[in-house]
Amino acid sequence: MPDTMLAVMKPEPKPGAEIREVKIPAFGRTDVLVKVSVASVCGTDLHIYNWDPWAQHRIHPPLIPGHEFCGIVTAVGDEVTSVKEGDFVSAEMHVACGKCLQCRTGEAHICQHVSIIGVDQNGAFAEYVCIPESNIWKLDPAIPQEYASILDPLGNAVHTVLAGEIAAKTVAITGTGPIGLFAIAVARACGATQVFAIEVNQYRRKIAQQMKADYVLDPSTQDVRQIIMDLTGGTGVDVVCEMAGHPNAIRTAFDIVRRGGRISLLGLTSKPITLNFSEDIIFKGITVQGINGRRMFQTWYQMTALLKAGKLDLHPVITDKLAMKDFNQGMERLKTGEASKILLYPNGSR
Numbered sequence: 357m358p359d360t361m362l363a364v365m366k367p368e369p370k371p372g373a374e375i376r377e378v379k380i381p382a383f384g385r386t387d388v389l390v391k392v393s394v395a396s397v398c399g400t401d402l403h404i405y406n407w408d409p410w411a412q413h414r415i416h417p418p419l420i421p422g423h424e425f426c427g428i429v430t431a432v433g434d435e436v437t438s439v440k441e442g443d444f445v446s447a448e449m450h451v452a453c454g455k456c457l458q459c460r461t462g463e464a465h466i467c468q469h470v471s472i473i474g475v476d477q478n479g480a481f482a483e484y485v486c487i488p489e490s491n492i493w494k495l496d497p498a499i500p501q502e503y504a505s506i507l508d509p510l511g512n513a514v515h516t517v518l519a520g521e522i523a524a525k526t527v528a529i530t531g532t533g534p535i536g537l538f539a540i541a542v543a544r545a546c547g548a549t550q551v552f553a554i555e556v557n558q559y560r561r562k563i564a565q566q567m568k569a570d571y572v573l574d575p576s577t578q579d580v581r582q583i584i585m586d587l588t589g590g591t592g593v594d595v596v597c598e599m600a601g602h603p604n605a606i607r608t609a610f611d612i613v614r615r616g617g618r619i620s621l622l623g624l625t626s627k628p629i630t631l632n633f634s635e636d637i638i639f640k641g642i643t644v645q646g647i648n649g650r651r652m653f654q655t656w657y658q659m660t661a662l663l664k665a666g667k668l669d670l671h672p673v674i675t676d677k678l679a680m681k682d683f684n685q686g687m688e689r690l691k692t693g694e695a696s697k698i699l700l701y702p703n704g705s706r
Contacts, residue, residue, distance in 0.1 A: 361378060364420060366419045369417050389430045392485055397699075424506055426495065445494050445495055447473070450465065452470055481680065499660075502670075508650070515651055516622045517595075519620045523546060528596045548595075552571045598623050617642050621646055678700055
């Protein structure tokens with residue numbers, strides 16, 4: 357094994373990133389060293405690249421970003437027992453403390469002291485990444501590498517959709533970035549009767565159609581509430597999966613959910629949102645859920661089962677495949693609004 361590797365590096369607190377040669381990460385007795393096959397770009401990576409206010413508050417360069425990937429185990433620590441060299445793996449990149457109340461009561465996905473690989477410590481935009489054995493997820497080799505590299509955002513979609521009953525329900529998805537698009541496939545696979553996709557971006561609406569949403573609506577030009585009420589007999593939808601985090605999308609979610617329905621909120625807001633709790637929540641008797649990450653590891657079992665059963669066609673969401681050395685080109689593509697999921701290949705091939 358060589359001593360150095362190529363990696364995407366955020367070297368200092370300013371916009372942009374560089375491709376650098378750095379040392380291959382050292383690994384401890386309970387760690388797994390993985391040779392990255394494919395890594396996937398997330399909206400969080402764009403925040404880090406742009407060095408926006410969130411990144412300025414959270415990120416401490418130098419940092420190798422990247423928290424969505426798959427690869428092959430190259431080496432393991434002396435105490436590792438669950439995987440071996442040559443295994444095909446991905447990983448849950450939220451490293452929970454294992455000691456707080458949440459971790460000890462089955463809610464490690466909202467650990468009080470979580471550390472995220474690729475955000476708080478060096479991540480997977482590199483030829484090699486070091487992962488604690490407890491976070492490694494061994495994969496069936498039959499799962500395509502493209503899908504194996506996007507399990508993190510797919511898990512967000514699975515967690516959001518399956519946070520309540522979904523079979524025989526009508527579902528609206530507000531915001532069709534990659535996670536919203538995945539949610540269309542998950543809702544369909546799990547028995548939703550009608551799926552409405554609500555999105556202002558024309559390019560994303562086109563992909564939502566390819567993902568086989570029943571109705572794809574543009575809230576900037578259409579009366580979404582009236583259309584949905586007409587199509588649901590004046591009732592509204594049973595479930596809203598809110599993926600945008602925009603005040604208008606959140607307002608729409610509360611307008612279109614039926615009395616007694618469910619709103620699952622994944623999209624992150626940039627400022628406080630005003631709601632009329634009496635009219636929007638209490639009198640309607642709705643359930644409002646905050647969704648964070650993936651349940652460890654219930655969500656991983658669920659999405660693996662869906663993939664192995666061939667229930668999810670995710671290919672329309674994957675719009676670009678680039679060599680990792682072309683990372684900056686991929687980020688500029690994302691800025692145009694005409695790319696969805698971008699995959700990066702450390703070895704330059706696809």
